[in-house]
Amino acid sequence: MLRQYDALGLLVPDHVEPASGYRSYSPEQLHLLNRLVALKDLGFTLDQVRSLLADPVGADELRGMLRLRRAELEEEARAVGTRLAAVESRLRMIQKENTMSPDYVVKTLRSVRPVGRRAVVDPEVIGQHVGPMFEELSATLRHVDGALATPIATYAEVDEGMEVAVGYAWGGPAPDGTEAIDQADWVTELQQPVTR
Numbered sequence: 001m002l003r004q005y006d007a008l009g010l011l012v013p014d015h016v017e018p019a020s021g022y023r024s025y026s027p028e029q030l031h032l033l034n035r036l037v038a039l040k041d042l043g044f045t046l047d048q049v050r051s052l053l054a055d056p057v058g059a060d061e062l063r064g065m066l067r068l069r070r071a072e073l074e075e076e077a078r079a080v081g082t083r084l085a086a087v088e089s090r091l092r093m094i095q096k097e098n099t100m101s102p103d104y105v106v107k108t109l110r111s112v113r114p115v116g117r118r119a120v121v122d123p124e125v126i127g128q129h130v131g132p133m134f135e136e137l138s139a140t141l142r143h144v145d146g147a148l149a150t151p152i153a154t155y156a157e158v159d160e161g162m163e164v165a166v167g168y169a170w171g172g173p174a175p176d177g178t179e180a181i182d183q184a185d186w187v188t189e190l191q192q193p194v195t196r
Contacts, residue, residue, distance in 0.1 A: 008046055010036055010053065038062060042069050114152050115141075115178040116167020123162040126155070133166045140177040141168065 002023060005011040011033055013023035025033075035057070039049045042065055057065075117137055121129045130153060150169035155162055167181050174180045 004046075005036065008050065010046065010050055035062065038066060042066065113170060114165075114167035114181045115170040115174040116152070116165060116181055117178060118163060118165045118181070120158060120160045120163050123157075126162055126164065129164060130166060133164065137166060137168070137178065141175060144175050 002011065002013075006013060006023070011025075011029065014026040014029060015024040016022070017024070032053070035053065036049055039052055039057075039062075040046070044052065117133055119129060119133060134151065134153075151166070152169065153164065153166045155164055157163075165181050167178070
C-alpha cells in the first residue's frame with residue numbers, strides 16, 4: 001500500500017535508499033498516514049482521499065466523521081446479529097424436524113367467545129400490525145378484570161389483503177372499544193403431537 005500511496009502522490013517517502021529501494025518516512029508524516037487510513041476506513045476512494053488531503057480536514061471534523069462511521073458500523077453489526085440469531089433459530093427448528101413424532105391427534109377445544117379488533121392489512125407487512133393491535137387492545141381492556149387471560153389471533157385472506165382479528169377470550173358483553181368476534185372466525189380445533 002505504501003508503494004501505491006507513493007505512486008499516487010498521497011504519501012511520498014521522506015527518503016528512498018537507491019540501492020535497495022527501501023522507503024523511509026519522517027515522524028512528521030505519521031499524522032498524514034493516520035488521516036489517509038482514517039479516510040479510507042470511512043469508505044472514500046484514494047482519489048477522494050487525495051482531494052480531501054489537498055483541502056485539509058480539521059481534526060474535529062475528522063473525529064466527527066469517524067464517530068458517525070462507527071455508529072453506522074455498530075448498527076450494521078446489530079442488524080447482522082439479529083439476522084444470525086434468526087438463522088440459528090431456523091436451523092434449530094429444522095434439526096428438530098427429524099426428532100418430532102409424526103403422530104398427532106385432533107382435539108376439540110372448549111368454545112370461546114373472544115372480544116377484540118379487526119383490520120385488513122397488506123400480507124407482506126402483517127407482522128408490523130399484529131403487535132400494535134394487541135397493544136391497543138390490551139390498553140383498552142387493562143381496567144377489565146381477567147380480560148387479558150387468553151390472547152387469540154386469526155388471519156383470513158380477503159380480496160383487499162389479509163383480515164387480521166386479535167382478541168381475548170371473554171364471557172360478558174364486549175367492553176367499550178372492542179367488538180364480539182363471530183365464533184366462526186376463530187379456530188376451535190388444535191392439532192397436538194402425541195406424547196408417548
